[in-house]
Amino acid sequence: MSDYVPMDLPTLGAKQKMQWFDFGKDRRILNLGCGPDYETSEGWVNLDGDPNVKADVHHDIEITPLPFEDDSFDTIFASHILEHVHNLVPLQAEFNRILKRPTGRAHILVPHFTSPDAWGDPTHCRAFSNHSLYPCYWKGCTRIDYNIVPVRMAEGPTGDWIVATLFYGEE
DSSP: OOOEEEOOGGGOOHHHHHTTSOOTTOSOEEEETOTTOOOOSTTEEEEESOTTSOOSEEOOTTSSSOSSOTTOBSEEEEESOGGGOSOHHHHHHHHHHHBOTTEEEEEEEEEBTTSHHHHHSTTOOOOBOTTTTSGGGOTTOTTOOOEEOOOEEEEOSSSEEEEEEEEEEOO
16 A cells, blocks of 8 residues: 545535546546446547446446547546446456557456445445556456556545556557
């Protein structure tokens, strides 16, 4: 664990969560599993599998490939979604495919396994440790190629969250 930042992540809106990450001059950003956090800023593409949710693209992220061309996005914003995914390794490979090289990156917020938030939602199928996102733990997926910035922990009212950025290509 590197940085530990007090922050009430589960109650923050999408805009507040986005301020926690550096989007730089990204021109095209995938809001993966947007749910109620539909982003209207220019360049954002909102994807969700629920047909009742407002999204630009409706697609079940358990099914790969995702409906995008190679090198389509500067950034993927995955907030409160990866803990719902059963098929995580193929999805990580898709990150590798659809992010632009060499500067693509994924901003990720997931519950830490010690947090009640990790298991309080019956649709969560996994929780994460500080090491879960490091590439050496993704056995059997040869297409994953990224570097990770040091994982930060964020303190919520009911537990901790992991805040990470994965760089696909050069950091």
